[in-house]
Amino acid sequence: DPNAPVRLFVPTRPSMLGKGEKARMTIVATGQAPVRSVELHTRSVGAGQWTTTPAKLMGRRTYQAMLGPFDPSAPLTEYFVTASVGAAKLVSPQEGEKKPLMVTLV
Secondary structure (H helix, E strand, O other): OOOOOOOEEOOOOOOEEOOOOOEEEEEEEOOOOOEEEEEEEEEEOOOOOOEEEEOEEEEOOEEEEEEOOOOOOOOEEEEEEEEEEOOEEEEEOOOHHHOOEEEEEO
């Protein structure tokens, strides 16, 4: 549908990883507008700077990024994803860096 809304979502959101472990994350950008880039943003809780990693196109508007491994001394890591789609900048979750998703490191 050419009028389908443009959306960005992460179907499965990892919430727990072992120290030194990593998880493959799928990111989907819907709609008909061209996708210019998809990125994963991560940081240890309390850190000031975000680390940005480009996601790889897997096909049919589906992207993949690796979550982790993270600093084993940090108990929690925050993350969110962004996409440049057409003229829009999309964020998931919608609150982005203000209210990111969390991973507990065990």
